[in-house]
Amino acid sequence: MRFFAPYLIGISSMLPSALSLADDDTKEVETVSVIGTRQAYQGAFEYKEVPAASQEIDLELIKDAGVLNLSEALDLSATVARQNNFGGLWNSFAIRGFAGDENLPSGFLVNGFNAGRGFGGPRDLVGIERVEVLKGPKAALFGRGEPGGAVNLVTKRPEFEKGGEIRTTVGSWEQLRFETDAQTVLGEDENVGVRLVGFFDDAESFRRTVETKRVGFYPSIAWEASDSTTVNYELEFTRQELPFDRGVVSLNGELGIMPIENFIGEPGDGDIETEVMGHQLEVEHELWDNWTLLTGLGLRDTTFVGFASEPNFEGRQTLFLDGRTLSRFRRFRDFDTEYAVVRAELSGEFSTGTLEHRLIVGADLDRFENDQIILRGRPPSIPDGATLDQLDLDQYLVLDILDPVYGAVPLLELGPNTDRLEVQKAWGIYIQDQIDITEQFQIRLGGRFDDFSQDIDNRRATPVTTTSQSDSRFSPQVGAVYLVNENTSVYATYGEGFRQLTGSDFAGNAFDPNKSESSEIGIKTDLQGFFDSVSGVATLSLFDIQQSNILVFDDRPEASDGFFLRPAGEAESRGIELDINAQFPGNVEFWFSYAFIDAEYTNANPDANFGATIEAGDPLINVPENQLSVQLSKGFTSLGVPAKVGAGVLYVDERLGQTASDFFLPSYTTVRAFAELEASRDITLRVDIDNLFDEEFYTNSFADIWVEPGAPRRFRFTAAFKI
Structure with a gap:
């Protein structure tokens, strides 16, 4: 508790003054209209007018599903697949089969700002109003990003109200959680x-x-x-102490032999400490009718520091000698990132003859600094034909995976491994025009020009060496929407994009960017147009994405004197998605998300991590062909007391667990349930049960000895108090 005392005191000291400003319900409060709700890069369009699929995981759905962090929220979207999350220390996901750099957290946006950069730890949802899964090509507006789409978090902002809520949760494994959300209004004019x-x-x-x-x-x-x-300012501060947990290991490709309860790190290493301090400032100004200027500034600093003991691979792994003695290497990491972005966007409407235009024009400038220091100690290679009793096990930092005894062998001494400073700078300008050709037919034309540079200082070299590159790219997008009637539209879209790659090749040259081409067709409908008593939306979409310049092992003769990479891999992802978000009579809420995704390499290359051969047609790691997420809830009144019950199901198909191998993670189905009761006007009680049937499952992996197990059955009890 001493770790949190300064922060809890700071939060609690602010609450009384805020709550003292909250008036009784009987006092009339002047209604204030809030205009600062426009999202950068997205414009003001009805859902059926946008030529791309998207999902909105709103606060009500987040509460019904009982999710607490971003990874759990994204499980509600069948389009999103969990990826290797670096020992539980960040969010990592693939959208429509494609993920970003496996050595960096997945990039996500916060109110349109690229706030996923850095090492701030996994994102909690306590300050999030909704999670948007924006599918399809986004590079024409958002710029450098992933080809499958983008995840945007919309934060909780002041609503010019007085009051709030305090939530207390106790749960399995001695969980103790407190949340607070308080609002007030200041000023004579409020x-x-x-x-x-x-x-x-x-x-x-x-x-x-x-x-x-x-x-x-x-x-x-x-x-x-x-x-x-309107002016909006937000601060983001998070501090976390998390162990580096690489999960469990498989034996000869078989999971379940090692108990999922056993930790294969070393408690003596202590925790990884992460911290993030971020600021966002936005000013929205209505210039004249239908024209708005939105400007913004974002700053975000993160730190990541700590030791970790992790399983070795292949020739240094003693586990392969007796099936239970695991050898490990040890690392110390000290990461520090700084990110700054400024942007301005003008949006509005105008006419040219009979054509109606909705225009977005903008520019942004950003700088990302990534400072990494890594120390490493690892055991020697195991000689051919050696047995376990012939090795000095003190050199191998061994652990019995079936009956672990921690601290039994000395920790390895560390030496230099990585000392690198990378600075990325970029600016971009973008334009999008959605044109009403007729009352039913619209086209969208968009494009973005990006100019970027990258400098990498290798501080291990003597003298320090610097690798630099600069490039410019144009990312076009074109789309069309046909409004079949007032409730249904069909659409098609095509776009190109790119993403900068970190590092350099054997000659010290920076890598060319990763490139992508995306196309999509679909149909959207307002369910109320078909069922008078039902509201909501449904989307059916088909997509195809081609990606090139994926990093693979460089096996060319000129690069044979070391382990180097080159951008030569190619892959394709094709699929179909069906998303339904509906409200039925009787206070019934229904969420349905299904995706079939066929994501595979389209050329042969050596794998970037182990050098094993990737064949054309091999699947991408951690991407299931079939994924389904369903959530159903019903509100009712019992004995005059409002109540709500619900349940959810997540099905995830089998997935490749290690690139260029035949190791697969098994499919799984988990069920969650909740019940909620308004005990009084100001008190709500709730119970959640996750993994109701206590299934043993595995969510993602990097290799057969780095596999993350899912949690067994878990109970949580929450009491919420209105203030």
Whole structure:
């Protein structure tokens, strides 16, 4: 608790002053209209007018599903597949089969800002209003990013109200969690809204010796400076202490032999400490009718520091000698990132003859600095034909995976491994025009020009060497929408994109960017047009994405004196998706998301990590062909007391667990359930059960000895108090 005391005191000291401003319900409060709700890069379009599929996981669905972090929220979208999450220390996911750099967290946006960069730890959802899964080609507006789509988190901002809620959760493995969300209004004209959101979470886990401590504070201020101008400021602070947990190992490709409760790290290493401090400032100004200028500034610093003991691979792995003695190597990491972005966007409507235009024009400038220091100690290679009793096991940092005894062997001494500073700078300008050709037919034309540079300082070299590159790219997008009637539309879209790659080849030259081409067709419908008593939307989409310049092992003769990479891999992802978000009579909420994704390499190359041969047609790692997520809930009144019950199902097909191998993670189905009761006007009680049938399952992996197990059955009890 001492770890959190300074932050809890700070949060609690702010709450009384905020709550003292909250008036009784009987006092009339002047209604203030909030205009600062426009999202950068997205414009103002009805859902059926956008030539791309998307999903909105709103706050009500987040609560019904009982999710607490971003990874759990994205499980609701069948389009998104979990990827190797670096020992549980960041969010990593693939959209429509494609993921980003496996050595960096997956990039996600916060209110349109690229806030996924850096090493701030896994994202908690306490300060999030909704999670948007924006599918398809986005590079024409968002710029450098992933080909499958983008994830955008929309934060909780002041709503010019007074009141709030405090939530207390206790759960399995001694979980203790507190959340607070308080709002008030300031100023004589009540034109300043303040919102204070924070959380504290301390929990053990089903993994032996594994405990996490996390705290976050997310205050925001909205100022309605005039009838036409709104200013929003948000702060993001999160600090986490998390063990580096590589999961479990398989034996001869078989999972379940090693108990999922056994931790294969070393508690003596201590925790990895992560911290993030971020700021967002946005000013929205209505210039004249239907024209708006949105400007913004984002700053985000992250740190990641700590030791970790991790399983060795192949020729240094003693596990292969007796089936239970695991050898490990040890690393110390000290990562520090700084990210800054400024942007401006003008949007509005105009006419040229009989054509109606909705225009978005913008520009952004960003700088990302990634400072990494890694120390490493690892055992020697195992001689051919050696047996376990012929080795000095003190050199191998061994652990019995079936009956672990921690601290039994000395920790390995560390030496230099990586000392690198990478600085990426970029600026871009973009334009999008959606044109109403007729009352039913619209076309979207868009494009973005990016100019970027990259400098990498290798500080291990003597003298220090610097690798630099610069490039410019144009990313086009074209789309069409046909409004069949007032409830249904069909659409098609095509776009190109790119993503910068970190590192350099054997000659010290920076890699060419990863490139992609994406196409999509689909149909969207408003369900109320078919069923008078049903509301909601449904989308059916088909997509095809081709990606090139994927990093693979460089086996050319000129690169044979070391382990180097080159951008030569190619892959394709094709699939079909069906998403339904509906509300039925009787206060019934229904969420359905299904995706079939065929993601595979289209050329042969050596794998970037182990050098094994990837054949054309091999699947991409951690991407299931079939994935399904369903959530159903019903509200009702019993004995005059409002209540709600619900359940959810997640099915994930088998997935490749190690690139260029025949190791697959088995498919799984998990069920969750909840019941909620409004005990009084101000108190709500809730119970959640996750993995109701206690299935043993595995969510993702990097290799057969780095596999993340899912949690067994878990109970949580929550009490929410209105303030």
